[in-house]
Amino acid sequence: MGAREPDAVQLSSRRRGRSRAVSVTIREVANAAGVSQKTVSRVINNEPRVLAPTRDRVLAVIKDLGFHPNPLARGLATKLTRNLGLIVPDVANPFFARGIDGCVAVAEQHGYNVFLATKGSSLQREVQHVRALLGQHVSGIICWVSGIPDVALEELMDGVAHHCPIVFVDRPPDPEPARHLVHTAVLVDQRYVGELATQHLLSEGRRAIAYIGATEAGLSGWVPAQRRAGYRDALRSEGLEPAERWERQMGYGTIREGMIAASTLLAQRPRPDAFFAYNDLLAVGALLACKRKGLRVPDDIAIIGVDNTELATVTDPPLSSIRLHQFQTGSHAVALLLSLLKAATPEESAALSETSLPLPDLVVRGSTSLRSLALPSLEDIDGLP
16 A cells, blocks of 8 residues: 555645735645546656646646645655665675675765665565565665566555656566656676676686576576576587586575586586586585585686675685676666656656666686686675775
């Protein structure tokens, strides 16, 4: 349910040449315009979800009566806060920890607080968190790898008494977006991530490259699908046909799942000579599985992960990884959300394009290359100065 409409908005009136301050209820304005109180509230607060003819009619009534919204009363009507909502899949994953840091840093610079929620593995839980954040009257929401369809989000927004834009991170808009949902996306080139990791392994002379994926990461499935496609593209570019027997999809991308997947793949004959893991956690699991089998990394088998977390620098050998600049991703997401909040019209909101991000890049360490002998430095870790 949406927030309760205030009973009155303080307005000023100039009629028959006289000025006077009056208290006018939304009900009275609505009756005069022949619309609902909620519609009047939306027009007063310049929200996009009002048809143009209806908006014009309400504005004409306000002009005819000489009413002008009082800024203080308008703030009370919207009940807007200096709070932003952020929903991530897993706060325990070091990747999202750096992204959260980026979000908070920019939000604090502009005087906003960040309310954090984790959706875990449940789409229903994510919906509940969005509903709860809307109930707290957050000014906007960031959904990192969301699985909620646009239409479902628009239904959630239907009862909200204020403009609440959404920025998706690593979740592209639906092909047929909801008409009145104000949102945009920050997208990392995830297909390039898969290509870059696989191309590096190929450049090291590896040919039997296995892929360990994460089918449920973020629930939407877009990121895993893109990385897998990039992996296959890179193999084909070298004349190697991807084989499903070299691929394992393991759910949520944990260390334990990485161990299970790698152990299964290593039992095959011939066995793979390299692993490309969906994230650093899976890569660590693959590394542990190789050590249990008595395999030397990278002499017998090479391993590369994604995310370039601190974890990649403390394994033996240190893990090669793809750096995604997650701190900058979080920073850009908040900056874009604040731009949506400042947009005065739906047209201005729609004109905001996806935020550009640094391209993912390769960090080579000892798990893939015998030539990488230097110890990793803190500068190799994403987000650190």
